[in-house]
Amino acid sequence: MSAHGTAEHDAAERREAARALLRHPVLTKARHGEEFALVRRHAPALRRMFPAVLGYPLVVESSFARLVKDAPSADAPPRPAQRRGGQPFAPRTYAYLALVCAALLQTAGREQVLLGTLVEQVRADAAVAGIAVDDSLTDRRHLVQAMALLLDRGVLSETDGSVTAWGDRQDEALLDVNRTLLTHVLARPLGDVATPEELLARGERAVAEQPRRALRRRLVENPLVRREDLTAEEQHVLSRERADLSRTLGEHFGLTLEVRQEGALAYDVDGELTDIAFPGQGTVAHVALLLVNALVDDLDGGPGVVAEVDGRTVPGLLAPWAAVSDAVDLLVEQYGTTFAEAFARDPEHLQAEAVSRLEDMSLARRTAEGLVLHPACARYQPEPQRAPRRASVPAARASEDAPAETQQGLFPLQEDR
Amino acid sequence: MSAVNESVQDGGTTSARLDLFRYLTADLAADYRAIMTLFTSTLLADLSASEVSEALAERGTVLSVDDVTTRCEQLERWGNLVRGIRDARVATVQDYVRSRARYQASKLGVRVHREAEAIVAAGDGAREVARELLGATAETLDRIVARMTAASDGRPVSAEALSGDVTTVFNNQRLFSDSVRDFYAYVNTVLTRYDLAGEEYQQFKRLLLDYIDLLTADVARHAPVVARRFTALEPLLDDVLAAMATLPTLADANTERLPGRTREDWEHVRGWYTGADGRSGPETLRLAADQALGQLLANTKRMLASAGTGVSRRADLLKLASWFDDADADQAHALYAAAFGAYPARHLLGGPEEPDPRDGATTSWWAATPVEVPLSLRERGDRGARGRTSSVPDPGLDRVRLLAEAQSEADARAAAVGELVAAGRLDGAQVSPAALGLLLGQLTRLLALHPQLEATARATDTDLGLTLTAAPEPTASTTLRTTDGDLTVHGLVLEVTAAGGAADGGAASPEPAEVLA
Numbered sequence: 035m036s037a038h039g040t041a042e043h044d045a046a047e048r049r050e051a052a053r054a055l056l057r058h059p060v061l062t063k064a065r066h067g068e069e070f071a072l073v074r075r076h077a078p079a080l081r082r083m084f085p086a087v088l089g090y091p092l093v094v095e096s097s098f099a100r101l102v103k104d105a106p107s108a109d110a111p112p113r114p115a116q117r118r119g120g121q122p123f124a125p126r127t128y129a130y131l132a133l134v135c136a137a138l139l140q141t142a143g144r145e146q147v148l149l150g151t152l153v154e155q156v157r158a159d160a161a162v163a164g165i166a167v168d169d170s171l172t173d174r175r176h177l178v179q180a181m182a183l184l185l186d187r188g189v190l191s192e193t194d195g196s197v198t199a200w201g202d203r204q205d206e207a208l209l210d211v212n213r214t215l216l217t218h219v220l221a222r223p224l225g226d227v228a229t230p231e232e233l234l235a236r237g238e239r240a241v242a243e244q245p246r247r248a249l250r251r252r253l254v255e256n257p258l259v260r261r262e263d264l265t266a267e268e269q270h271v272l273s274r275e276r277a278d279l280s281r282t283l284g285e286h287f288g289l290t291l292e293v294r295q296e297g298a299l300a301y302d303v304d305g306e307l308t309d310i311a312f313p314g315q316g317t318v319a320h321v322a323l324l325l326v327n328a329l330v331d332d333l334d335g336g337p338g339v340v341a342e343v344d345g346r347t348v349p350g351l352l353a354p355w356a357a358v359s360d361a362v363d364l365l366v367e368q369y370g371t372t373f374a375e376a377f378a379r380d381p382e383h384l385q386a387e388a389v390s391r392l393e394d395m396s397l398a399r400r401t402a403e404g405l406v407l408h409p410a411c412a413r414y415q416p417e418p419q420r421a422p423r424r425a426s427v428p429a430a431r432a433s434e435d436a437p438a439e440t441q442q443g444l445f446p447l448q449e450d451r
Numbered sequence: 452m453s454a455v456n457e458s459v460q461d462g463g464t465t466s467a468r469l470d471l472f473r474y475l476t477a478d479l480a481a482d483y484r485a486i487m488t489l490f491t492s493t494l495l496a497d498l499s500a501s502e503v504s505e506a507l508a509e510r511g512t513v514l515s516v517d518d519v520t521t522r523c524e525q526l527e528r529w530g531n532l533v534r535g536i537r538d539a540r541v542a543t544v545q546d547y548v549r550s551r552a553r554y555q556a557s558k559l560g561v562r563v564h565r566e567a568e569a570i571v572a573a574g575d576g577a578r579e580v581a582r583e584l585l586g587a588t589a590e591t592l593d594r595i596v597a598r599m600t601a602a603s604d605g606r607p608v609s610a611e612a613l614s615g616d617v618t619t620v621f622n623n624q625r626l627f628s629d630s631v632r633d634f635y636a637y638v639n640t641v642l643t644r645y646d647l648a649g650e651e652y653q654q655f656k657r658l659l660l661d662y663i664d665l666l667t668a669d670v671a672r673h674a675p676v677v678a679r680r681f682t683a684l685e686p687l688l689d690d691v692l693a694a695m696a697t698l699p700t701l702a703d704a705n706t707e708r709l710p711g712r713t714r715e716d717w718e719h720v721r722g723w724y725t726g727a728d729g730r731s732g733p734e735t736l737r738l739a740a741d742q743a744l745g746q747l748l749a750n751t752k753r754m755l756a757s758a759g760t761g762v763s764r765r766a767d768l769l770k771l772a773s774w775f776d777d778a779d780a781d782q783a784h785a786l787y788a789a790a791f792g793a794y795p796a797r798h799l800l801g802g803p804e805e806p807d808p809r810d811g812a813t814t815s816w817w818a819a820t821p822v823e824v825p826l827s828l829r830e831r832g833d834r835g836a837r838g839r840t841s842s843v844p845d846p847g848l849d850r851v852r853l854l855a856e857a858q859s860e861a862d863a864r865a866a867a868v869g870e871l872v873a874a875g876r877l878d879g880a881q882v883s884p885a886a887l888g889l890l891l892g893q894l895t896r897l898l899a900l901h902p903q904l905e906a907t908a909r910a911t912d913t914d915l916g917l918t919l920t921a922a923p924e925p926t927a928s929t930t931l932r933t934t935d936g937d938l939t940v941h942g943l944v945l946e947v948t949a950a951g952g953a954a955d956g957g958a959a960s961p962e963p964a965e966v967l968a
Contacts, residue, residue, distance in 0.1 A: 056796035105789030113794035114784040125775050125783040132772035139765040163773045187793075217764065221792030224767040230774045230782065233789050257799045276812065290802055293812040294819060301802040301822075309795040313828050323829065337815030372831050395799060409816035413801065414824055 048076045049288050052083065053307050055092070056254065056287065059101040060215070062188035073099045087286055088254060089247050093218055098188060100218040103255075105236060107248070109263040110256045111394050117179045118186075126173070130180035133159050135219050138189075138211055146193065149200050149207040153177070174201050189215050246271050250279065253300040254287060257308075258396035258410050261297040262348050272298060295337065296349040296409040312395045313414060317374040321365055322388040326397065326411045328361040329353045341406040343399050351411070354404040359385055470529045471563045482522050485512045487531060487564040490556035497535045499553045523554050531560035577658060578633040580666055584623040585673035591620050592680035599687040602694075610694045614709075617695065621710035624720050628732070631666075635739050638663075642746045659747055663740045674733040678724040681717075688717055864889065868915050871947040878929045878944070887933045890947070893919045894940070904943075911950045920946040 054069035055061055063070045073080060077094040084090045084101060093100040106113055114122030115131070123131070137155035138147065156177070160167045167173055178201035184190045185197065195207030227233045245267030252259045252268075264272065271279070272293065280291040289300035289307065302308065313323045333351055341352040353361075362385040370378045377384040389405060392398035399406045474483035489506055490496050498506070500520040507514050514522070526532040535553030556564070595616050602608035641655055684691070695712055710716050723732040771790055775783050788794045801822035810819040867886040874880035877890070897910035897919055907922040922944040929940045 058795065059793040103792035103794065105785075105792070106794060111797070112781060112784040113788040113797075115787055115791075122780070122784065123787070125778050125780060128775035128778075128783050128787050129772045131787075132768045132775060136765045136768035136772065139768070159769055160772070163769045163776075165773055165776045220764060220767060220771075220790060223764065224770060224790065230778065230786055233774075234782075234785055236789070255794075255796050257797050273812065289798070290804070290806060292802060292806060294810070295813055295815040297816075299799055301800060302798050303802060303804050305800045307796055308798040308800065310797060311800055313801060313824050315828070320828070320831070323824065327829075336817045339817070369830075395797070397799075410799070412816045412819070413799070413822050415821040416829070 044076075045285070047072055048079055048083075049286060051076050051080060052286055053288060055080070055084075055099060055101040057307060057309070059103055060187045060218075061099040061101075062215075063097045064188055064191075065186070070099060083286055087247075087282060088251050089244065095214055097212065098215050098218075100215070102218070102221050104221070104251070105234065106255055107252050107263075109260060109396075110252070111396050115183055118182050123179070123183075124176065127176045127179050129160075129165055130156070130177045131183060133163070133165070134177070134180055134184060135189075135216065138216055145211060145213065147209050147211055149195070149197065149209055152209070153200075177201070184219075187215070187219075188212060189219060246275070250282065253279070253283060253291065253298060254289065256396060257299060257312075258408065259298045260348070260396075260408065261295070262346070263297075294409070299410065310391070310394055312391065312397075317372075317377045317384070318387045318391050320369070321362070321373070321377070321384055322391040322395075323414055324365050324369065325358070325361055325385075325388050326392065326407065326414055327416050328365065329357065329405075329407060330411055330415055332357065332361065335407070335409070335412065337409075339409070341401075343401055343406050348406075349409050350399075350406040351409070352401075352404050352406050356404075358389070358405050362388070467530060468559065471531055471559055472567075473529050474526060474531055475567055479522070482512075482514060482518070483526060483531075484564075484568075485510070485514075486519070486522055486526065487556065487560065488568065490532065490554070491561050491564050495555070497553055497555050499535075503554075520552060523552075526560075527554065530557055531563070533557045533560075577637045577662075578630055580630045580634050580662075581623075581627050582666060582669045584627045585669060585677065588620055588623050588627075589673060589676045589680055591616050591623070592677065592684060595620070595691065596680070596683055596687065599684075599690055599694075602690075608690075608694045610698050613691065614695045614698055614711075617691070617711040618709055621716065621720065624723070625710070628723070631736065634666075635743070638743050642743065656747065659743060663743060667737055667740050670733045670736050674724050674731075678721070681721040681724060685721075688714065864915065868917050872917060872949045874947065876944070876946045877931055878927075879932075881932045884933050884935045887931060887935070887938060889915070890919070890931070890945075891938070893917070894921070894945070897921055913950055916950045918948050918950045920948065922946075 051069065051072035054066065055073060058066060058069070061070050061073060073094060077092075077099075081092050081094065084092045089104065091102045093102065112122075115128070116122060117127070133156045134152065136159050137152050140155050140159070157167060178197055181190065181197045185192065189212055190197075191210045191212070193208045193210050195205055197207060197209075199205040200207050224233065227236065245265060249259075249264070249268045249271050261269070276291070276293060283289040283291050283300050287300075287307070288304065289302055291300050292298065305311065312319055330351070333353055335351040339349065339351050340347050341350040342348075343350065359381070362381050366373065366378060366381050366384070373384070377387070389398065389400065392405070392407075392411075393400065397408050397411050399408075474480065474487065477483065485507055486503060489503060489510075490498065500523060501516045503523065504514055504516045504519045507519070523532055527534065532554045533556075535555050541547045595613065598608050598613055598616070638659065692712070692714065700706075700708070718727070721727065725731060726734060771786070774786060778786060801824055803822070807820045863885060867883065867889045870882050870886040871877070871890055874882060882890075893910055893912060893915075896912075897908055898904065898921075900910065901908040901921075904921065904923050907920060909918055909920045911918040923942060924944050925942050927942070927944050929943055929945045931938045
């Protein structure tokens with residue numbers, strides 16, 4: 035196949051395959067047929083590229099491809115597994131996920147398993163692991179949600195009956211198990227890890243050893259890389275090898291590197307390489323964008339504005355909570371008719387969701403005083419505001435030590451603090 | 452041979468033979484085995500119960516004479532021991548009774564015990580295959596053929612040496628096929644193991660890959676050679692058998708004869724190499740090797756899928772489950788991302804395809820050019836057209852601009868042409884720099900086409916609508932004045948006329964070289 039395409043066409047296909055893998059680290063033939071075909075076609079090149087560029091091993095089998103990612107860097111926004119409705123997993127759901135996988139391994143060698151048998155095994159394992167489970171409806175829902183993830187990933191498939199039916203009425207179901215994929219569910223063995231803390235710290239250790247790769251990983255996986263989070267070596271790489279970095283990101287993943295005083299990010303011109311779109315469709319994304327616009331517009335952000343997060347002074351603009359909720363209220367008033375009804379009626383819920391969205395995109399961080407907006411929020415300034423903002427640069431520079439004072443005069447809501 | 456014997460034995464004899472094995476698994480098997488070991492350790496052991504008791508005590512097994520007597524009687528009933536028949540002349544009643552109770556190991560009892568002990572003592576590992584015997588067999592067969600052909604009426608074949616060689620051939624063959632059978636039996640047992648992993652698995656893989664390969668190669672090399680020797684021996688076989696028959700032997704019909712003394716034995720061995728009776732030995736070996744390797748691959752897959760990593764992964768997952776259960780939501784998310792490593796990449800959207808060069812690494816985001824957000828997203832939170840946010844160029848405006856540029860360029864050129872045409876003979880003319888540039892272009896073209904320029908030459912540019920005439924005249928020169936400076940052309944008279952009808956006699960006189968653009 036590739037023999038017929040031009041080199042350029044091949045490179046484009048490879049890039050598309052690599053992007054598909056970044057989006058879906060578990061890529062199955064059944065669910066992602068086209069992308070999987072691309073991955074298969076370019077498997078040799080991809081198997082070389084991912085370990086070399088990001089240090090991720092890639093497994094390509096006949097029915098699935100698995101990109102084995104490392105733990106995300108500590109500054110990355112949380113990456114929860116999601117229920118089918120889009121809400122993040124609860125700890126209990128995760129526990130069930132692990133228990134179901136363990137139970138599937140217990141029934142070794144068989145390609146099919148009865149759901150009832152599997153659940154019995156899960157309950158037995160839970161008892162051994164010291165997890166108190168019961169047959170309550172809540173518990174069953176957690177179990178069903180965990181299984182739904184495995185069904186979506188292609189580890190399980192429903193041959194007869196369904197997991198949902200079991201959850202509702204305890205109907206028996208027959209499940210097919212993809213054994214090969216099952217062994218790749220965990221990224222790596224945990225035999226040498228004794229505590230959860232060690233597991234979380236392990237990613238950091240690997241990062242510290244290879245600044246180049248670590249920086250590439252952050253840029254490829256995370257929406258925003260704050261300069262203050264980078265190690266000295268990573269800073270060095272970012273300043274000295276920017277052209278190289280930019281070329282690597284573009285060539286392999288189709289990402290464009292944007293480096294600014296306060297940090298760096300890689301954006302996707304095609305608007306696809308992300309699990310959460312921002313700016314994007316839907317009320318929450320819409321409000322999040324408008325909220326950023328409003329806050330940046332109301333409060334006078336500019337180069338050098340700093341705020342305090344977790345005891346660290348970092349570049350950022352503090353928006354007091356009162357200002358945030360005022361802005362949200364105003365947005366509801368102005369745009370409410372276009373919002374989903376539930377949100378239009380409940381501005382507090384809307385605000386919480388919008389703020390979470392901004393946190394998910396690393397654009398903002400919650401503090402006790404208010405929401406600290408990262409300067410990267412200024413990427414989305416409304417066009418008309420651009421000219422005055424450029425002119426106000428020197429004034430803002432002077433205010434570096436006392437951001438609150440400079441904002442005070444412009445912003446009466448500060449009094450609420 | 453044994454197969455023949457078995458068929459003539461009635462059922463009762465077979466079950467009596469099977470009784471020979473009872474002592475191995477009966478209660479007090481340890482006692483029985485110790486006694487049998489004692490009887491089989493020397494040739495022609497003929498021991499009384501008390502002697503057995505003493506000898507066992509020396510070896511660390513304490514059994515009273517009565518016990519020994521009971522055991523020996525039991526062994527006798529099973530057929531492992533037989534009563535000693537040595538007729539001892541004794542002095543006392545006691546001695547007489549004792550001497551009556553002397554025992555010897557039976558023929559089959561010795562055999563059973565020997566085999567049983569060998570199996571008990573055998574290691575679990577692979578047994579080496581006697582590969583070297585294949586080459587030796589070929590040589591021995593050669594020797595037999597040589598003996599037979601060297602024999603003549605005068606010098607009969609040496610039957611003793613011949614039968615030695617024959618026994619060697621058959622012994623070798625049995626040892627070889629036994630060891631091969633043992634080896635593959637071992638391979639098979641390992642292949643069915645579920646817990647094979649790590650170092651053990653590596654060793655086994657090497658064993659299979661290297662050793663089986665070696666074995667198959669050896670057999671492939673030697674088997675045809677041996678088969679050819681057998682074929683060469685075929686015409687001599689009757690003589691061989693006849694020669695061996697001359698040797699003194701046991702006359703009883705029930706005697707177990709050494710192998711190679713009958714034609715069937717020979718046919719059987721030859722069949723192993725040539726495949727005369729069904730599948731040949733080498734082929735069977737090859738098939739077995741293929742099957743073992745196939746099974747190894749299947750096992751590797753299965754081990755990866757379940758047993759090998761399964762055990763540890765299961766422990767990992769259970770450990771993880773209890774961590775999850777104890778964690779708060781944030782920690783659980785982090786644990787999930789770290790352990791499963793299956794989170795999707797996340798990126799901010801929006802940005803030009805080519806970054807604005809005015810914004811660099813030292814520019815603050817506050818001051819940099821903002822990205823464009825489609826109006827539909829900003830106003831309504833929905834996205835009409837997914838994808839790029841860069842502005843789409845309007846080709847209409849561009850076309851208007853380009854047309855205007857082209858028009859002004861054409862106008863300027865027309866003005867320059869007008870200047871030159873108006874000047875006519877160019878010497879001493881005052882023209883604009885644009886006109887001079889135009890003239891130089893035309894002159895270059897003309898000179899390129901008429902490098903010698905011996906007669907008057909013309910170059911016509913129909914696009915511009917002008918004709919340049921150059922007449923060589925050594926004494927003359929043409930000078931143009933412009934605000935940029937003067938141009939003097941020596942030895943040429945230059946004249947510009949409007950092309951077409953206005954050209955002075957241009958159409959009428961084709962005599963000068965005409966250049967058309």
